[in-house]
Amino acid sequence: MARGMTHDEIQELLGVFALDAVDGSEAAQVAAHLAVCPRCASEVTSHREVAAALAHAGSPAPEGLWDRIAGAIVEPAPALDLSRMAPLPRRQRARGPMVGLLGAAAAMTAVLGTLVVRQDQRVDRITAAMKQRALEQAAASANADEKAQRVTLRSDDGAIFAQTAVQENGTSYLVRHNLPALEEGRTYQLWGSVGTRNVSLGVLGQNPSVVSFNVNGAVTTVAITEEEGGGSVFPSGRPVVHGFLPDA
Ligand SMILES: [Zn+2]
Incomplete structure (x- = not known):
């Protein structure tokens, strides 16, 4: 052998x-x-x-x-x-x-x-x-993480929602939502407000599935806007949904 x-x-x-x-x-x-x-x-x-x-x-x-x-x-x-x-x-x-x-x-x-x-x-x-x-x-x-904050973004009339889970380390997820699918060439984009500045947290596509994103402690508001296909440098219109992060 x-x-x-x-x-x-x-x-x-x-x-x-x-x-x-x-x-x-x-x-x-x-x-x-x-x-x-x-x-x-x-x-x-x-x-x-x-x-x-x-x-x-x-x-x-x-x-x-x-x-x-x-x-x-x-x-x-x-x-x-x-x-x-x-x-x-x-x-x-x-x-x-x-x-x-x-x-x-x-x-x-x-x-x-x-x-x-x-x-x-x-x-x-x-x-x-x-x-x-x-x-x-x-x-x-x-x-399911007890320490994570569940933040639900809503439209002004409350009809559209996007539920997020924000973990202590900032790693966050768009868990579920009822955002209507957009037409070809349009995209949802996620934003975090830091003071008066809006920072892009991610381009979500025309029909987002579960996505991950990152927020740091300075972010106070999270919002989703509709943008041109590739995404935008600044939010171009009113948010479709938005929500406030509770103080850490
Ligand atoms: Zn063995």
Whole structure:
């Protein structure tokens, strides 16, 4: 038998093994180890669940899977830029600085890297859905956070609302709203007032879903206006909805 791998070395290979991308005697050693090590076996199982969920996006993911994925994505959910992510060539082994990362997130990266080769567009959609899902999870947990302030922005007549959750660290979410969808070429834009100045907190698009934004302690009012497509430097009209942040 070839040189036996240490337990650490086997663990490093689990994510790649789950993708059937480990060859030869190493694959045999990993397989033999899985038969006697429940912990590593369950890690491989969860890597495969992630891979299966990605391969069959559209069908329901296993219970709790999105929670784990969301937990593995660094908050506040940075853009996962697949265009910069090199595909993982078959047989390439994660070594060196990559080694410690071979948890669910790294396995997911490997899965995504593999899929990029085959199905660019599909992965774009899956990635967008995953990012959105992670964002929704983060928004839901912010909304459930007792220390977060729930600030509801309203139109003057009260008919239109946009509910936000503002966390202590300033990371905030537009949780839900009934803003009517805008026509092509128009966008909602979020503003924070600092004294008499209005600072753009984000361009939300014509039909916003859950979005994250950041407020600092100086922001007293949050408002949403309707603007030209790319957004504006200054709010160009009266807010569609607005609300006041309680004093910290
Ligand atoms: Zn093990």
